[in-house]
Amino acid sequence: MTYVAGDVTLPIYSSMINLASTAFGSAFWCCGNSMKVAKIVVRTLMGLLFLFASVTFFLMYFGVFPPPPMEGPIKTFNDGLMASGYFFFLLKITEFSCGVLLVIGRFVPLALVILSPIIVNILMVGIFLDRSSLPIPIFLVLANSFLAYCYRDAFAGLLKAR
Numbered sequence: 304m305t306y307v308a309g310d311v312t313l314p315i316y317s318s319m320i321n322l323a324s325t326a327f328g329s330a331f332w333c334c335g336n337s338m339k340v341a342k343i344v345v346r347t348l349m350g351l352l353f354l355f356a357s358v359t360f361f362l363m364y365f366g367v368f369p370p371p372p373m374e375g376p377i378k379t380f381n382d383g384l385m386a387s388g389y390f391f392f393l394l395k396i397t398e399f400s401c402g403v404l405l406v407i408g409r410f411v412p413l414a415l416v417i418l419s420p421i422i423v424n425i426l427m428v429g430i431f432l433d434r435s436s437l438p439i440p441i442f443l444v445l446a447n448s449f450l451a452y453c454y455r456d457a458f459a460g461l462l463k464a465r
Contacts, residue, residue, distance in 0.1 A: 343408070349402075350404070352442075376431075376432045425439070
């Protein structure tokens with residue numbers, strides 16, 4: 304069977320695509336279903352990673368379980384941040400808030416902008432202080448870049464020279 308659309312004769316399955324496109328909206332088909340699924344999976348994984356990191360910090364701080372032993376430059380860095388008295392709490396509350404936004408899919412571009420300098424710092428710590436944790440920062444940089452590409456229309460105003 305064929306389907307005639309204007310001057311073009313197409314196989315019948317194209318009419319099913321037209322029907323589905325009409326039923327589900329053109330946004331469902333514009334970038335492909337696999338890109339939409341990849342965006343949701345990456346966004347959720349990144350959000351869960353930040354949620355896990357922040358909840359773990361607060362559980363360790365309140366004594367639910369002991370923090371892992373650290374030594375060397377990473378211990379000095381961590382002790383310095385804890386000595387400030389406020390920085391780690393501000394950081395983990397920010398990570399928790401942005402993690403929730405990423406998981407639920409609301410204000411994702413805002414969460415990406417807020418998390419970008421945090422991710423750069425996590426990458427620098429991984430490169431210069433603790434190479435054993437480097438796969439996580441690499442994932443975060445790639446995930447943030449991928450999501451920034453997926454939400455590039457939301458960043459158009461930020462990147463416009465005025």
